[in-house]
Amino acid sequence: MTGRCPFSSRRGFLAAATGLVAAAGSATVARAAATEPLPAIEPFWGEHQGGIATPAQQHVYFLAFDLRATKREEVAGLMRTWTEAAARMTAGDTAGVLGTDTARPGADSGDAIGLPPARLTITFGFGPGLFVKDDKDRYGLAALRPEALPDLPLFNGDQLVEARTGGDICIQACADDPQVAFHAARQLARLSYGAAEIRWAQSGFNPAAAPGETPRNLMGFKDGTNNPTPKDAARFAKVVWAGEEGPAWMRGGSYLVARRIRIALEHWDRTEVDFQEEVVGRRKYSGAPIGGGHEFDTPDLAAADKDGNPTIAENAHIRLAAPANNDGAQILRRGFAYNDGVNLTAERWPPWRQGMEFDAGLFFLAYQRDPRAGFIKIYDSMSKLDAMNQFATHVGSGLFACPPGAQPGEYVGQALLGGATG
Numbered sequence: 001m002t003g004r005c006p007f008s009s010r011r012g013f014l015a016a017a018t019g020l021v022a023a024a025g026s027a028t029v030a031r032a033a034a035t036e037p038l039p040a041i042e043p044f045w046g047e048h049q050g051g052i053a054t055p056a057q058q059h060v061y062f063l064a065f066d067l068r069a070t071k072r073e074e075v076a077g078l079m080r081t082w083t084e085a086a087a088r089m090t091a092g093d094t095a096g097v098l099g100t101d102t103a104r105p106g107a108d109s110g111d112a113i114g115l116p117p118a119r120l121t122i123t124f125g126f127g128p129g130l131f132v133k134d135d136k137d138r139y140g141l142a143a144l145r146p147e148a149l150p151d152l153p154l155f156n157g158d159q160l161v162e163a164r165t166g167g168d169i170c171i172q173a174c175a176d177d178p179q180v181a182f183h184a185a186r187q188l189a190r191l192s193y194g195a196a197e198i199r200w201a202q203s204g205f206n207p208a209a210a211p212g213e214t215p216r217n218l219m220g221f222k223d224g225t226n227n228p229t230p231k232d233a234a235r236f237a238k239v240v241w242a243g244e245e246g247p248a249w250m251r252g253g254s255y256l257v258a259r260r261i262r263i264a265l266e267h268w269d270r271t272e273v274d275f276q277e278e279v280v281g282r283r284k285y286s287g288a289p290i291g292g293g294h295e296f297d298t299p300d301l302a303a304a305d306k307d308g309n310p311t312i313a314e315n316a317h318i319r320l321a322a323p324a325n326n327d328g329a330q331i332l333r334r335g336f337a338y339n340d341g342v343n344l345t346a347e348r349w350p351p352w353r354q355g356m357e358f359d360a361g362l363f364f365l366a367y368q369r370d371p372r373a374g375f376i377k378i379y380d381s382m383s384k385l386d387a388m389n390q391f392a393t394h395v396g397s398g399l400f401a402c403p404p405g406a407q408p409g410e411y412v413g414q415a416l417l418g419g420a421t422g
């Protein structure tokens with residue numbers, strides 16, 4: 001699969017390099033390599049795409065593309081090329097077989113050679129523009145557009161930047177190494193030349209929390225406490241995987257809502273901790289719901305103090321986001337912090353600070369079976385009432401239908417794109 005050149009795969013290179021070092025008599029390096037744990041590989045082929053139920057990695061590199069292809073076959077060809085490269089890279093290989101002819105560009109940029117697979121997952125999604133763009137059914141796919149893939153409505157407070165919003169196709173590359181994630185996105189971007197153009201990109205990171213600990217977000221709160229887990233398979237499937245209610249090509253897939261949410265960190269950092277806790281509805285350091293003692297205690301939304309005021313404020317984030325407040329609606333949150341330097345910013349809440357502020361926040365990624373009964377349902381009231389809105393502004397957005405996984409020999413999205421041109 002990887003050709004005969006010993007360096008034609010990243011792991012091949014690693015093995016060859018280790019061999020050379022050992023042969024040269026460097027016992028220290030050889031011993032270190034022998035005791036290191038094996039690099040973790042997340043499966044690429046399967047019922048579902050990786051990067052959804054996969055425990056969140058530490059890094060993401062996300063790309064949204066505008067399609068330039070004029071025919072459905074070209075889009076299908078792109079997905080086949082991408083699938084093949086993604087399968088190789090998630091296994092720790094180069095995107096293509098490296099040749100020995102150095103007078104030609106390589107089949108891989110080479111910057112991940114020697115790096116472990118780092119649990120790389122690559123998840124593909126289709127935006128509304130694949131089906132209809134500027135009122136045109138470019139690829140004969142309009143009739144196959146799922147009802148669960150509407151154009152997202154404009155929510156209260158949205159300040160979406162056109163250049164960070166939308167996209168006909170997306171790639172979510174997640175890995176425990178930032179260079180492995182970026183490398184994968186970069187190879188796929190190169191392989192798209194002629195068929196697609198990058199529209200926007202976002203990188204993000206999660207802290208390496210201790211095993212069993214919920215990582216903290218940039219606001220200093222544990223984030224991800226109350227999130228569906230694949231350990232509860234029935235609930236997870238109900239919340240995350242598309243079923244018989246939609247088109248056959250999406251069964252076993254999931255819908256991704258991406259939101260670039262800028263957080264006014266300067267404002268937040270000057271806010272009293274007890275007010276921050278009221279905003280979230282949880283204690284900052286323990287993660288426990290207000291009124292509870294431990295992180296995983298069930299929030300008591302009915303509890304009131306002696307004056308009859310709700311213990312968890314009416315406008316607290318976790319109250320408004322709770323299934324109990326949203327006809328049972330749930331989503332799988334799989335977000336990452338982002339930090340893109342500083343910008344001249346005028347805040348939209350008192351004290352209306354202006355100046356150089358961090359362009360940082362949450363790259364919110366949420367998977368669900370149907371966004372109309374998931375993100376759209378939940379965020380509709382949150383966008384109007386959530387106390388967190390004083391600190392958070394949605395500046396980028398996308399909605400994508402991520403098809404089910406592929407089996408070896410197939411490509412992701414084949415059930416949609418593989419038919420005769422309509």
Ligand code: HEM
Pocket residue numbers: 217219221222223224225226227259261262263280282299317318321322323331333361362364375378379382388392
């Ligand atoms: C800057 C933006 C945001 C931050 C910093 C943030 C942070 C948090 C934190 C700290 C929690 C409590 C711990 C947990 O259960 O994970 C939480 C819960 C939650 N958040 Fe957010 N969040 C943000 C935006 C959103 C948005 C846009 C949604 C949209 C639907 C959302 C949905 C939820 C849900 C569903 C929960 C669980 C609520 C429950 O306990 O049932 N969050 N978030």
